[in-house]
Structure formats: C-alpha cells, structure tokens
Amino acid sequence: MIPGLEQYRALFEPRGVVVAGASTHPGKFGFVSLHNLLANGYQGGVYATNREGSAVLGVDTIRSLDELPSGVADLVFVCTPKAANEELLRVAAAKGVRAAFLTTAGYGESDEQGRADEAALVALCDELGILLAGPNGQGVVSTPASLCAQIVAPYPPAGGIGVASQSGNFVSSFMNWSCATGVGISRAVSAGNAAATGVVDYLSFYATDPATDVALAYVEGIPDGRGFIGSLADVAAAMPVVIMKGGATSGGARAAASHTGSLASDDRTFDGALRQCGATRAASVEEAFEAAATFATQPLPRGNRVLVMTTAGGWGVVTADAVTRHRDLELVELPDDLRDQIDQHLPPRWSRNNPVDLAGGETRDTIPALLELVAAHDAVDAVIYLGLGIQSNQARMLRTGPFAQDADVARIVAYHERQDARYARAAHDVSVATGKPILTASELAVAFPDNPGPATVRATGRLCYASADRAVAALGHLWQRSRFLQRRGLAAPASGSGRGAGPRDD
Amino acid sequence: MSRTLSEAESKAFLSAHGIPFAPERLAATPDEGAAAATELGFPVVAKLCGDGIAHKTERGLVRLGLTDEAAVRVAVGELLGAAMPQDDATGVLIAPMISGTRELLAGLATDEQFGPTVVVGIGGVLAEAVADVAVRLAPIEALDAEEMLEQLQHRELLGPFRGEPAVERGLLVDVLLGLSAAATTNADLLSVDLNPLIVHDGRPVAVDALVELADTQVAP
Known part of the structure; x- marks a missing residue:
C-alpha cells in the first residue's frame, strides 16, 4: 500500500489521537508524549492506554485498545514495547486508525531479529492500510492541527515550513530555530528508521499540502538514489526544497580505473543531482533553516543584482564584499538616476555608491523613503538593509538606566523605538509592494531580540538575519532557485510575502 | 568485474558519439611511426597503445613534442620495448601534438x-x-x-x-x-x-x- 491523502491526513490532521502505552512516570515517553499532546492546544479527542488503567495527566485511560470507541482516533502514537505492537496495530486498524507513529526501538536499528521484526511490521501496516511512521522516531508536529505528538520539545510557531528528517535531533534543531526566529513550521516529522515511510515520502506529501510552502529535510544514507531524486524533482517543481545531508564528506575516495571515477565522489554526485532537480543544498543547520525561512517569507528575486543599504560604514563594506564574493550574486553599480534621487534625501557626505551608506545623514522619514526608492528601481533585484535597531539599543540603555525618569530621556526613547519599528515595517511593506526581497540583518536579533527593530521584523513574519553574511547566503539560495525556474520556463510558485510574511499575534 | 578498452578502441567507440579527437595513426614499427608523423605533420606525440594500459603518463608511456622522423623512430622503439605482457600492446599511437594552455x-x-x-x-x-x-x-x-x-x-x-x-x-x-x-x-x-x-x-x-x-x- 502506498499511503494516500487519507493516511497523511490521519498523521498530520487526526480527528483524535490515542497514545498507546501512556505512563504515570514523568520520565517515560508514554508520559511526555501525552503531556505534549495536552499542553499545546490540540483540539481533537485524546485517548490513552495504560496497562493498569490508571488515569494519566487527567486522562482516563483504557487498559486496551479494544475499549476504544470506533472512529474516534485516526492516529495511534505508540510507546509500547515491540512485542505488544502487532496486536495493538490490528486492533487500532479495526477501530479506524489510519496512521501509526512508533517511537518503539529495537527494530531495524538493532540486530538481525530487529530487522526481521521491522520487515514484518511494514508488511502488517501495509496489510492494515495504516501509514507507518518510524519506528524508533521522535514524533510528529502539525501546527494547523495544534498537534504536538512527540517525545521531546519544542512546539514551534505556525508557519509554512514542512520539516522531515532522518534524524529526530534535527527536527528539534529546526523547530528550535523556528522558535528563535519566529518563522513558523507547518508540519514536522522524524522518519526514525523510515521502515515504510521515508523522508522523501513526507516531502512528496508536503508538495501537495496547502499548509506548506517550503520543504526542509535532513538526510543521511540514500539507498535508492535514482528513486529519491526522481521524487525530489517532483517536490522541487512544486515548492522550494532545502536539503541538508549528513555524511557529506565520507566515501569521497573510491577505487576507480579513471580520474573521472575518483573525482565523481558520492558528495559531488549528490550535489549535482540536487542542482539538476532544482533543490537547494545547505551545509549547516542554520544555513538550512535560514534558507527555508527565507523561501517562506521573501519573494524570489527576478535577477541577481543586489543593493546594500546601511546606516553605518563598516557593515556595508563587509556586506558588499560578501555579495561580490558570492559566485552568483552581483553588487549592482549604483545607477546615476538613482544616485541623483538619493541626493535629494541626504546631505552630500553619503557614500554615493553601492553600498548606500547614509553616513548618519538620515532624518525622520529618510529610511522608509530610501527603501522605497532603491527597491523600486529597475536595476535592483534585491536589497540588504543594515543598521536597524541601533538607536533602540541606546534607548534600551536609557530606559533601564538611572535617568530614565527624565522627561527628555523618556521622549527620545519612545521616538527611537517607534522609528525602528517603523523602519522594520517599511522594509516589509516595500518588499510586498515591489515584489522584491528585502533582507534585514542585525546581530541585535540575537543579542536583544525584544529590540523594536528586530522584534518588528519578526512581527511582520520575516527573519531578521543575525549577520549580513547569513542574509547574503540565504539570498544566494533564492536567486539560484529563481534562475533554475526561469531558465526552464517554470513559473515560480507563489512564495513568500504570503502566509509566512504577515502580521503575527505573538 | 570490468575491462578497459585500448586507447584506439576507446576513441573509436566515443567518436561514434561525436567526441572530437585529434587524428592519429597506429604504428607497429619505428618506420611506420615516422611515416605517420610525416603525414600528420610535426610536432607529434607517441603513446603506447594496448588493452591493459591505464595511467600512461605515470608509467612514462607518452612521448611529447617529437619534432622529426628520427625522434619518432627512437620513441616508437623505446615504447614498444617498454611494453609489458599484461599491456596487450597493439602498437604505438602517433598523433599531432595539440597545443593549448x-x-x-x-x-x-x-x-x-x-x-x-x-x-x-x-x-x-x-x-x-x-x-x-x-x-x-x-x-x-x-x-x-x-x-x-x-x-x-x-x-x-x-x-x-x-x-x-x-x-x-x-x-x-x-x-x-x-x-x-x-x-x-x-x-x-x-x-x-x-x-x-x-x-x-x-x-x-x-x-x-x-x-x-x-x-x-x-x-x-
């Protein structure tokens, strides 16, 4: 059986969930998973089995799934030992369950017996028409359903990134980055042993999922490379896919009769295959998350010409270097007409070049006006904006210092904080109006996340990059995908400035 | 297991797929080599050719920049002499020296x-x-x-x-x-x-x- 929409809905949008093997011991998976399900706002029915029938976390448990009413639960979250699972799944299927997430260990990852048991498990779920997730997995998260069925934290904010990972730890990593940046997750699943359902199967579901705009995955070994790439190409045709691969440097050297054979290492082959199907490859967890977050929250650039706008010198110079160093981005030469227009807004000491360095010459309305001016220009495809939040950082020191009660101090604090929020809002609004990416970078996003600059970037649904280099790297990924689509005559699927980049409640 | 084709067979196979090769002649003797070089034009390269030969450069089985018939004769003689039984040598390939940085x-x-x-x-x-x-x-x-x-x-x-x-x-x-x-x-x-x-x-x-x-x- 190839799981269909019914099975994936059972996994990601279950009408009810039953935790098999709920425990009264707070250290056990059977306790933590039930807790996480109850603690994050899931609205469906929650059921649990417990051998003694003890109440767990206020849930009246049943001793066996036999007592579960039919048709109330679509998903069984399995925390029971291996020996119990066959009977459990048979009863679950009879009660209408269509997806099973197994945390149970001791299957294919262990020994010969475990591998045999895993094969039997796959055959059983196939027979029963149940989507098998795991075994030996960490859990599943689905924000449209407020579902947090997993044996670890966190539960991320809602958004458009769909995560699938061969390693549960990286599901947590990506969700932690989501919590840190505010750029949200739609679905996240740890494939565990991927006995029946592998990472690329989840990605294929995401490609059809209205809640997901971008797919983000961690993979290690890929036994069926051709099959994997074939499926991935279909996903990449529908939405951006960001792939991080472990084991990238192993197996580089192999015995080969030819130079060509030894140069075509595993890693270069994988890399080429991803380029060929339009997927994005990232080398580190932050690069992967930030690429996905940027796809989810910024429009694709139509070209590679970047303008850097900064309120202070050094940042602009270094960012211009990073853009220039990037193989596929271009630091646009400032057009004469744009220079003339900027002259109208600034005293003559500004850089008169790209990077556009305001050199402290800005007044109350300069930054929103300049953002609008540079982003609207035909010669500019993307803008990187630096310097947001500096004044609010000073305002914070004033506000928390010994002279905070002074009326003039209070007035300037309020002014700076209002202005930085306004600039961040302008960067978002101008991006939406022009359909061009505007990336804001400041380490204040990390140092003082409640600074009204970065906090407002977050509130607009976008990512405030911790450094300009990271913004440049993310922008490079967007351009590479845009170019891939353009060259092949593929329309860029609607991305960014949609679901991800809207006002947020939190 | 795998087997490799000789350089001449490899080129014939790939030429059929449109791979551009320099013209060349297979010479069985120093005299044939000299005649081929004259026909192709100097300078030429000489390479031992055989089914079992890979990494010719590393084994010194390639002679570059041969500018006259005498040099070609010497090179062909030496290369034939350097052949080992497992090379299955079929002769020496003579080709114009293609120059390019x-x-x-x-x-x-x-x-x-x-x-x-x-x-x-x-x-x-x-x-x-x-x-x-x-x-x-x-x-x-x-x-x-x-x-x-x-x-x-x-x-x-x-x-x-x-x-x-x-x-x-x-x-x-x-x-x-x-x-x-x-x-x-x-x-x-x-x-x-x-x-x-x-x-x-x-x-x-x-x-x-x-x-x-x-x-x-x-x-x-």
Whole structure:
C-alpha cells in the first residue's frame, strides 16, 4: 500500500489521537508524549492506554485498545514495547486508525531479529492500510492541527515550513530555530528508521499540502538514489526544497580505473543531482533553516543584482564584499538616476555608491523613503538593509538606566523605538509592494531580540538575519532557485510575502 | 568485474558519439611511426597503445613534442620495448601534438546509488589535486551541461585566456551530451575518461580516452 491523502491526513490532521502505552512516570515517553499532546492546544479527542488503567495527566485511560470507541482516533502514537505492537496495530486498524507513529526501538536499528521484526511490521501496516511512521522516531508536529505528538520539545510557531528528517535531533534543531526566529513550521516529522515511510515520502506529501510552502529535510544514507531524486524533482517543481545531508564528506575516495571515477565522489554526485532537480543544498543547520525561512517569507528575486543599504560604514563594506564574493550574486553599480534621487534625501557626505551608506545623514522619514526608492528601481533585484535597531539599543540603555525618569530621556526613547519599528515595517511593506526581497540583518536579533527593530521584523513574519553574511547566503539560495525556474520556463510558485510574511499575534 | 578498452578502441567507440579527437595513426614499427608523423605533420606525440594500459603518463608511456622522423623512430622503439605482457600492446599511437594552455577533463562514472553520471572539470595531470569538477546524473540536457560549466570554481578558465580565445562552450556542451548519450545507450558502460581535453584555439580536442565496460563475459 502506498499511503494516500487519507493516511497523511490521519498523521498530520487526526480527528483524535490515542497514545498507546501512556505512563504515570514523568520520565517515560508514554508520559511526555501525552503531556505534549495536552499542553499545546490540540483540539481533537485524546485517548490513552495504560496497562493498569490508571488515569494519566487527567486522562482516563483504557487498559486496551479494544475499549476504544470506533472512529474516534485516526492516529495511534505508540510507546509500547515491540512485542505488544502487532496486536495493538490490528486492533487500532479495526477501530479506524489510519496512521501509526512508533517511537518503539529495537527494530531495524538493532540486530538481525530487529530487522526481521521491522520487515514484518511494514508488511502488517501495509496489510492494515495504516501509514507507518518510524519506528524508533521522535514524533510528529502539525501546527494547523495544534498537534504536538512527540517525545521531546519544542512546539514551534505556525508557519509554512514542512520539516522531515532522518534524524529526530534535527527536527528539534529546526523547530528550535523556528522558535528563535519566529518563522513558523507547518508540519514536522522524524522518519526514525523510515521502515515504510521515508523522508522523501513526507516531502512528496508536503508538495501537495496547502499548509506548506517550503520543504526542509535532513538526510543521511540514500539507498535508492535514482528513486529519491526522481521524487525530489517532483517536490522541487512544486515548492522550494532545502536539503541538508549528513555524511557529506565520507566515501569521497573510491577505487576507480579513471580520474573521472575518483573525482565523481558520492558528495559531488549528490550535489549535482540536487542542482539538476532544482533543490537547494545547505551545509549547516542554520544555513538550512535560514534558507527555508527565507523561501517562506521573501519573494524570489527576478535577477541577481543586489543593493546594500546601511546606516553605518563598516557593515556595508563587509556586506558588499560578501555579495561580490558570492559566485552568483552581483553588487549592482549604483545607477546615476538613482544616485541623483538619493541626493535629494541626504546631505552630500553619503557614500554615493553601492553600498548606500547614509553616513548618519538620515532624518525622520529618510529610511522608509530610501527603501522605497532603491527597491523600486529597475536595476535592483534585491536589497540588504543594515543598521536597524541601533538607536533602540541606546534607548534600551536609557530606559533601564538611572535617568530614565527624565522627561527628555523618556521622549527620545519612545521616538527611537517607534522609528525602528517603523523602519522594520517599511522594509516589509516595500518588499510586498515591489515584489522584491528585502533582507534585514542585525546581530541585535540575537543579542536583544525584544529590540523594536528586530522584534518588528519578526512581527511582520520575516527573519531578521543575525549577520549580513547569513542574509547574503540565504539570498544566494533564492536567486539560484529563481534562475533554475526561469531558465526552464517554470513559473515560480507563489512564495513568500504570503502566509509566512504577515502580521503575527505573538 | 570490468575491462578497459585500448586507447584506439576507446576513441573509436566515443567518436561514434561525436567526441572530437585529434587524428592519429597506429604504428607497429619505428618506420611506420615516422611515416605517420610525416603525414600528420610535426610536432607529434607517441603513446603506447594496448588493452591493459591505464595511467600512461605515470608509467612514462607518452612521448611529447617529437619534432622529426628520427625522434619518432627512437620513441616508437623505446615504447614498444617498454611494453609489458599484461599491456596487450597493439602498437604505438602517433598523433599531432595539440597545443593549448588549458586542459579540461570530461567523462562518465557510475555511482553505486545514483547510476551513470556525467562529469566535467579541470583536467591534466593536476586534475585530482585541483578536484574542480561538476557532476550530473545521466541523461543530461544542454541546460544541465551549461550549468555544469558555470558551476566550476575555475570557470574563468573558459573565458579568453593568455592570448587564446574563449572556449566555444557549445562544443563542450556537445561533448557532455555525447557522453550522456553514450551512457544511456550502453548499459555496460561503467566509466569514460577524457583527460586531457585540450582547449586548442578555443575548441576542445580529446587527446586520450579510456573506456571501461562491465565484464559481461564472467561465467555465471
């Protein structure tokens, strides 16, 4: 059986969930998973089995799934030992369950017996028409359903990134980055042993999922490379896919009769295959998350010409270097007409070049006006904006210092904080109006996340990059995908400035 | 198990897929070598040819820049003398010395997980140390081939270089498409090595070739 929409809905949008093997011991998976399900706002029915029938976390448990009413639960979250699972799944299927997430260990990852048991498990779920997730997995998260069925934290904010990972730890990593940046997750699943359902199967579901705009995955070994790439190409045709691969440097050297054979290492082959199907490859967890977050929250650039706008010198110079160093981005030469227009807004000491360095010459309305001016220009495809939040950082020191009660101090604090929020809002609004990416970078996003600059970037649904280099790297990924689509005559699927980049409640 | 074709067989096989090679003659004796060199025009290179020979440069089985008949006779004699029984030597290949500052490589490799792949990169004797290659799964399209060239770290070598014109990219793309076609039409093709692919007057010319086939004659 190839799981269909019914099975994936059972996994990601279950009408009810039953935790098999709920425990009264707070250290056990059977306790933590039930807790996480109850603690994050899931609205469906929650059921649990417990051998003694003890109440767990206020849930009246049943001793066996036999007592579960039919048709109330679509998903069984399995925390029971291996020996119990066959009977459990048979009863679950009879009660209408269509997806099973197994945390149970001791299957294919262990020994010969475990591998045999895993094969039997796959055959059983196939027979029963149940989507098998795991075994030996960490859990599943689905924000449209407020579902947090997993044996670890966190539960991320809602958004458009769909995560699938061969390693549960990286599901947590990506969700932690989501919590840190505010750029949200739609679905996240740890494939565990991927006995029946592998990472690329989840990605294929995401490609059809209205809640997901971008797919983000961690993979290690890929036994069926051709099959994997074939499926991935279909996903990449529908939405951006960001792939991080472990084991990238192993197996580089192999015995080969030819130079060509030894140069075509595993890693270069994988890399080429991803380029060929339009997927994005990232080398580190932050690069992967930030690429996905940027796809989810910024429009694709139509070209590679970047303008850097900064309120202070050094940042602009270094960012211009990073853009220039990037193989596929271009630091646009400032057009004469744009220079003339900027002259109208600034005293003559500004850089008169790209990077556009305001050199402290800005007044109350300069930054929103300049953002609008540079982003609207035909010669500019993307803008990187630096310097947001500096004044609010000073305002914070004033506000928390010994002279905070002074009326003039209070007035300037309020002014700076209002202005930085306004600039961040302008960067978002101008991006939406022009359909061009505007990336804001400041380490204040990390140092003082409640600074009204970065906090407002977050509130607009976008990512405030911790450094300009990271913004440049993310922008490079967007351009590479845009170019891939353009060259092949593929329309860029609607991305960014949609679901991800809207006002947020939190 | 696999077997390799001799250089002459490799070139014949690949020529059929449109890979551009320098003209050459197979000489069995020093006199035949000298005659071939005169016909092709000096300077020439001489290479021992045989089914069992790979990595000719490392074994000193390539003589470059031979400028007259006498030098060719000496070289052919020495190369025939250097042949070992396992080389299955069939003679010495005489070819015009193709000059060009830039040496590329192109070929096919078979990946355990991904199957046949097309490869292009910076070639010559430093190829493995430089390790600047782009790989794609076969079959590829012209756009893939162009993006492979664009992906090379040293892609500026494809532009005008030291008084030589820019590489005609279309011809390089054709080489890669030819390799791709060879892979998709020959299931037992395991690898192809075109190194160096010398850029002469902006045009890529293969001066060596090694074709490796799966050995289908292994007893069941």
